[in-house]
Every structure is written in C-alpha cells, then in structure tokens.
Amino acid sequence: MFGISRVVCVLGAALLAACSASSQPAAGGGSSVGTLSACQQSFSPERVAAGENCTPVAETYCSNDGSAGSLLDPQVRACDGVQIDDVEITVGNMSSHYLAIRPSGRSSFDTIYLGLHYLIGNVVAFANIARLSELAKARGVLVLLPQAPSADGSNLTSVWPTTALNAALLPSYVGFLDGVVADGRSRYGASGAKLYVSGLSNGASMAYLYGCLASQPVRAVQAVAGDLGESSIDECQLSRPLGTVIVHGTADAENPYGGITGIKPAIPDVHAKFKTNNNCSGEDSSVALPLTSDALQVTIYYTASCDQGRRDFLVKVDNGGHVWPGGNVNEADLPSLSLFGLHTANFDATLQGFDLLRLAGGG
Template sequence: MALMVVLTACGRGRADPEPTPPPAATHGYTLTVDGRERHYRAYTPAGATAGRPVVVFLHGGGGNGELFERVSHMNTVADEGGFVVVYPDGSGRLGDRLLTWNAGDCCAYAKDRNIDDVAFVRALIDDVTTRFGTGEVFVTGFSNGAMMTYRLGCELADRIAGIAVVSGAMNLDTCTPSRPLPVLVMHGTADTAVPYDGGPSSSEFPTAGTWTNRSVRYAVDFWTEHNGCGPVPAETRDGEVTTRTYTCAEPVTVHTIDGGGHGWPGGEKARANAVEEAPPRPDASRVVWDFFAASG
C-alpha cells in the first residue's frame, strides 16, 4: 500500500508519486578475499531487486565475466524472469585476461596458485545478498566454470539452491554435499575440449596444463545416487537434444546434444579463434533458468 502524505500547506491531501523503478543496468564490484582483489559484475533487471533470485554465472577458462555476459544472452532471460545475474571473474596473471577457476585438477593459474575460489564465491554470495537483498542463489557455469560449479555443489550446498553445468566435467576426487541439490547437466557428444565420455582435453587450451576429464556419466551417477533418484529416467527427444529426467529428492536433469561441440548452446562463439561453434540448440540460458525457477 502506498504511503499517503497530507500536505496542509496546499489545503488538501494527495498521494506522493510512486518512486521510479531503477532501470536495468550492469555494475562492477570489488571484493578482497584472502588478501586478493576479486571482481564481479551484477546485472539487475528494471524494477526493485529485493527478494529476487540470483544466478551466478561462472565463465569458461580463458574468458571473463564481461565476455560471457555478452555471449550467453543471459541478461535477456533475466529481464523476462526477473532475476539478478552475477558474473564473477576468475583469476590470472594477465589482469582481466585468460582467467580460470580452481576446480580441482583444472585449470592453469587458479589451480597452480591454489586460489581459494570456494571462499571467493562464498564471500560473493554474502556481498550480493547484502547489497541487493536478494533471495535464493543458483550457480551455473561453462567449461572450466562448469567444473567449478560442480565443486561449489560439493562444498557450498548449504549456500546455494541448485547448480547447472554446461560442457564441464566433475573432476573431483571427493564430493560431500551437505544435502541433495537440484542438478542440471548439458553437454554435446562431439565436444573435444571436454569429451562427453571423458578423457584428455584437446590442444585448444595449450596453456591450461594437462588433465583427464571424467565422463558425463560419472557426474550423473554421483548426483542421482546422492539425491536418491529412481534408476530409470523419463526420456524425451527434440531434434538433436535428448532430455533425461530423474525422479529424486531433488531433480537431476540431463540434456545430451547429439553432435554438439564445446560452446554455450544458443549463444555466440566465445572467442574468434574457438575451435568449435556453440550448438544452436537448445537455448541454454533459458533452459537453465527454467530449471532453476521450477526447482526453487
């Protein structure tokens, strides 16, 4: 209900005009975590943000938050869904270029320096919640950012409401989530950077070091067991996309893109020299948000 103010000087009462909702905007913010300056961008749709859900989007290795804000088109989905999108930056030796996440056995600078990216995301959630008065926090990521998303699901299940991983592997020796989590997995069968069936990455990332990826099946088996899922999923097919949905304490959904390469589906090519085109379908940003919205 609007607050009514009586203006006696005018001899009659009137309602104060409603405040103009803030416009949609992206702003940059800085945190200091473990003595290291860390950065993130936050996109807020038009209107008040109090109580809105948050999607934390972790960029791929070699990218940064600004790049994946552009190529993912997630802001367009945020406008429609009314949620805040946060684009953190990983770390690297070249300022805001060639940034990575310490996702276990990958990748590059973040792994080599043992950067505590779990602590960074924990502090980020605190900062975003205080700054915007937001609601539930979900995490999604691509490639190395997807690997980091798995790690956050293992170590920050008490702080996040669900995870969605796109073209990433669960390359962790241990995973002990404090509770079941909604999990969405999206991966192309022709991905050579992070192969669907596991194995070493291609030479697309020559400075990222070497590691062996675990298969999509490995991650799905872990989360379906952890979430207490039934053994047989419901399966649907739409063109090249097969969707398997498990009945669990918290949902596990797997989108397999037949012939899909290493890219954010429905988005743009992250780098001009990227070896593989992003699959045109499905629209990953919409699929991810629809999954989070249904799970929240």
C-alpha cells in the first residue's frame, strides 16, 4: 500500500516479543486549521446545551481537495503530519495485520483508539470511511486498526465472532486483540495509555464484547450501527465500569433501533444495561443538535458521572441508516452508501464521537 511501511511481529503465549519498526510519513494531503471554538476542539452535549458553536469540523485537519477519489480506494487517504505502519502479527495460531496511524514525530502516547472494521470489511476502507488519519492528527492519539483474522486471508471471510453461531471462536479473537494492543503499546511508546475501543456494524458488536472481555481495562466503547445480541448480553457480565457511546439511526435496517424480539434488544435497552452496570443514577439529560448540514435530527441522551467517572451516551439519528455519521460524502461513494440508508453530517462519529468516548471513559 502506497505511503505505508510494513513491519512484522510474532506474539507467543506471553503476548509480547521484541520487534522493530520503520515508518514513513504518508504522502500528500495538506490541511490548515483555522480558529476553532472550544466545543469544536473538545465536544460535549453540555456545551451544545449552553449554546456554544459545536458545528462539526470534519476534513479540517486532513482536507479533501476533491482529488482523493472514493472512500473505498485501496490505500489510506494521505494526510500531512500523519504516519502509517502496516504491521503483520501472529498471536498464538492466529495471523493477520493491523494499521497503526499516528501523528508524525510522536514517540509516546497516552491514548489508544482500537478501531474494529465492519463485516467482511478491510482496515484501509474503514480508515477512510471513519477518517481515522484525521482523528490521529486532530486528537493526538495512536489509532490501531486490526484486520480480523480469517481462514483464507481474504476480506470475504474476515468477520468478528459476535453471534451465537460463532461464539466458540470469541476467546481466541479476544486474545488476538489483546495481542494487537500489547504490540501497539510496546512498539509506539504507549505502555500506560488509556484504551478506548470503537467499531462499525459487526465491529461495533465486537467492540462491546472486547470491552467486556479484554484482559486489560477498556475505558469506554463506541458502537456505531452495532447491536449487542441477546446471547452477547450474557457474555457481557462486567465486574468493572465501562463507559459507552452508542450511535444509531432509527431507520437502520440491518440492526433495527427497536430491536428484534428474542434476538436483538432495542438500542435504548442496551444503553440502559450499561447505565445499570455503571451505577448511573437519575434520568438522562438530552440535547438536540443543530441541523448544520442536513435535515436528519440528531439527539444525544447522556448521563452525569457514574462509577469511577464513567458516563453513557446514546446518539440517536432520526431516519439515519446503517452508516458512520460525519464528514462529506463523495458522489463516487453514493451508490454503495445509499444501500445502507441515510447519512448525516450533523454529528461526526469521528472527532465528536471520540470526544464523547473520552468523556465516557472518565476524561
């Protein structure tokens, strides 16, 4: 992949082995950042409620000059000031690779953002759809994007095991993600970094499960257009607080907002489950976001501080589909995106989503 260096690492039973990495800056993609409001630099629903300017600023840090092509291009979109490695990794008997996206010149990090791709997706497309180079640059975080291991190494069999049908595979995949995080911590100076997990669709369902089952504490999970099935809820019996940011459209046909009886709980019920786990008291507050880009109303329901400072956020997109909100959508992408319903840019699941994720994890 152009602009991405490749390194190799093998992790055994101890999860960690000595590996070396070389990295090159990703090419091109200039950007300039003007004066941003406090809320644009660090979003919160309280700031929206107070009347601050919280207009999303997607593509401000990594600008799209119109020449970037489709979101589904076979390389990560370039962005000045961002470095990318493609790291091969083996954990036990599972082999795959992950992308490490980070600001250029940084030798240590206090935050890891583990991003999990959608069903039969690939990490490059997910990085572009979710603008994760921009997240790394704008918020100064280490982004790790693992490709789900597959039997034949192809994207068509790259699936996170989140249903009752493949539940037996779950411990191995949790161990694989533990290995990716351990390698990222060692390789990029992030030994004490706070860990946040985010995912889209199948990746969102796996984000819930990894947040519940990881060998190390996960501060908070962001689930975009994902579900937590009835069988998965049984797996998510937590003994520690876990903040959540749930982003979901009410017209999501793949994972219905209202759930499917006996199969998938309603999204507000999943939100309530984690509120109970975190010992949140009182009713949610709520705020409707301004219609800055389109006619899809976004409402954020949010808790005050819960156990250990955790919080839970539900971002409801009226008439929104099975998509990642935020940013501009190129015309070249519309045929594929329209299959999954309506997309809004009134809320940005990348930068604003990360700011909520940090709040959910206790700051």
